[in-house]
Amino acid sequence: MxxxxxxxxxxxxxxxxxxxxxxxxxxxxxxxxxxxxxxxxxxxxxxxxxxxxxxxxxxxxxxxxxxxxxxxxxxxxxxxxxxxxxxxxxxxxxxxxxxxxxxxxxxxxELIEGGELFERVICDDFVLTEKACSIFMRQICEGLEYIHSKNILHLDMKPENILCVSRTGNRIKLIDFGLARKYNPKEKLQILFGTPEFVAPEVVNYEEVGFGTDLWAVGVICYILLSGLSPFMGDSDLETMANVTSTKYDFDDEAFDAISEEAKDFISKLLLPDMRKRMTTTDCLTHPWIKSTKRRSMAVLDKSKLKKFVIRRRWQKAVNAILALKRMGATLKL
Known part of the structure; x- marks a missing residue:
């Protein structure tokens, strides 16, 4: 294990x-x-x-x-x-x-061979606890804090863009800056791209984006990592984006019964409709759930729903890859 x-x-x-x-x-x-x-x-x-x-x-x-x-x-x-x-x-x-x-x-x-974070943690021999989740989330916030210190927005934060350095260690890296943008807080920046499950309300509404746009995605990633549930996922992209703009979610599912109030508070302070009211990366790193040296619950989390989430994302990536190859003129033999 x-x-x-x-x-x-x-x-x-x-x-x-x-x-x-x-x-x-x-x-x-x-x-x-x-x-x-x-x-x-x-x-x-x-x-x-x-x-x-x-x-x-x-x-x-x-x-x-x-x-x-x-x-x-x-x-x-x-x-x-x-x-x-x-x-x-x-x-x-x-x-x-x-x-x-x-x-x-x-x-x-740089060659990273540990695989995607979510793919790794759903393996049967990987023990996922709330403490492990807080370790991963802290590193994500550290990476984003550095990115934001350079006045750069990632704008494509999602599980596929978080890789494990190795199969056995606890270090992660943020990848894929194909959609990243240099950011000047004095200039209005609007975008119309991203993955519906992880884009912030201001993206869907084509409003000004900023550092808080990345932090919304951090909240979604944390919610999924702890529960296996996608907070705004709908039956279609349009329904998902409508759920995002309504900013309605909850912790009512039994998957959250074993999750601490501090973890829920961490998520709640990121999934706010007004990006200016969301925690910054520095706020995240000083939040009690991230900063506390107290031993978090080592109870093993149920990964059954997280496995279903990862399987669904695999299918989505496979379909997208096939469509991309067809656009490049490839002949596919299925």
Whole structure:
């Protein structure tokens, strides 16, 4: 059985995977510097492979992103610009970037092999407790605090974008800055993208977004991690977004019977309709549920509903990947 360590991850000697690098897009074929290995995953963005840097022998992940349109290429260049500003142990690190003039660009990224957080915790040999959840949520907030300190909004916080560094440790990293934006609080920023289950009311209503937009998603992620239930999920995207704008949710399900009042309070102070009233990342890190050194309940949480949630998300990702491949002109044999 895998029990999450209660030791502070910062005390385990962990540091950045490699030295800080000022990455710029190189105008050449990445295969000139890297040898590609096995495929690690694919989605609507493209394909990720394990790779080895030829001159050093170091292992990385090579993310090939479809850039058929000029806007796609500009989006990847923006992602590179943001990621080179984000050098922190809680954030996936960018090592290299390439554009060889074809229909795709390549990002060389730190290799993380622990898998998605939710996928890992639903494994039968993983013991999920409220204490373990608070450890994971603290690290998520630490990563976001650093991102926000750089005046950057992630804008795509969801379980798939939280990875475990290893299969046995308790460290996580935030990934995927494809939708991230530089943020100037003095300028109005509006967006119309995101995953319906995790977008904040201001996104659905096409109102001004800000740091609190990311914190709404943190509240949703915490709610799901503790209970396996999605607080605003409807039978369709339209119904889900209507539920988000109504901001109606509760802790009435039996899944919350074993959850502390402090944990519920943490969620309640994030799932507020007015983003200006939500906790900041600093507020989150000083909240009693996160900060307290008291031993949280070590009672094992029932993961049956969380497993169902993860299975549903797998199907959604599979369908999205198939649709993306079809858009790229792939012929699928099913």
């Amino acid at each position: 895998i029990y999450v360590s209660e030791a502070d991850p910062d005390e385990e000697g962990y540091d950045l995977a490699f030295e800080p690098r000022n990455v710029f897009v190189k105008r050449k074929d990445p295969k000139s510097d890297y040898k590609l290995g096995e495929e690690l995953g694919r989605g609507k963005f493209g394909i990720v492979y394990k790779c080895v840097e030829k001159k050093s022998g170091r292992q990385f992940a090579a993310k090939f992103i479809n850039t058929d349109r000029k806007d796609d290429r500009l989006a990847v260049e923006r992602e590179v610009d943001l990621m080179r500003q984000l050098q922190h142990p809680r954030i996936l690190q960018l090592y290299d970037a390439f554009d060889d003039g074809t229909s795709e660009m390549c990002l060389i990224l």
